[in-house]
Amino acid sequence: MAKDGEGMTRSNTAIFILLIAVFTCSGAAQPVDTVEELKVCARMTDKEARLACFDDLGDRVLREEPADQKPPQEKVAQAEAESATRSNAQPLPDELGRSTTAQYVGLITSCKKGGRGDWYFFFDNGQVWKEVNRRNLRFKECNFNATIMTDSFGYKMRIDGEERTIRVKRHR
Known part of the structure; x- marks a missing residue:
């Protein structure tokens, strides 16, 4: 005959195992609503519990995914590779990677x-x-050609000759 403490532990263990079996079987029978579970996780306030x-x-979602199904990234990469081999690929022009600087030449x-x-x-x-630099500039006469070029930080002006x-910005 078992002591009361041991019998209680065995019955608790048996009930625990029975509950686990019931919940796992019922979970397999019903489709899991992932969106609802996401909402439950998002509502948790404790950071560790939410994580x-x-x-x-x-x-769980990864385990439910069939083994023969490819992840979406692999499908997209495979589709792009197939379309690239099917199409007649034309070589890109050499100027495509270079930056085209807009210039204005004026008097x-x-x-x-x-x-x-x-x-x-x-x-x-x-x-x-x-x-905009406030450099120490000196001009004897102001009648010359200049080129305004776009730069990564704004505009630059180069005086011919x-x-x-000179770093500049448009005033009017």
């Missing part, structure tokens, strides 16, 4: 030094460009 819930759900009709030491350049078409560039 564990998402991990368990992810593991500066006048230039004026502002109150804070920055220069304003007036083009023949009415555009006004302002120097000079090697240096």
Whole structure:
């Protein structure tokens, strides 16, 4: 005859095993609503419990996936590879990877030094460009051609006949 403590432990174990068997069988019989389980996991406030819930759900979803089914990324890669081999691939032009810099070449009709030491350049078409570097620039006359080029940080102006560039921005 068993002691009361041991009998109670055996009966608890038996009930526990029976409950696990019932829940696993009923879970296999009913389709699992993954969206509802995601909502339950998302509503958890404890970070550790929420992470564990998402991990368990992810593991369960991966186990339910049939072995012969490929993941979507592999399907997409395979479809792209097949379409690439089927189509007549034309070589890409060499200029495709290079950056095409937009340039404007114009005549500066006048230039004026502002109150804070920055220069304003007036083009023949009415555009006004302002120097942003505040360099020590000197001009004897302001009647020359200049090229405005786009840069990764804005615009640069190169005065014809000079090697240096001046960082500018459009004022008007």
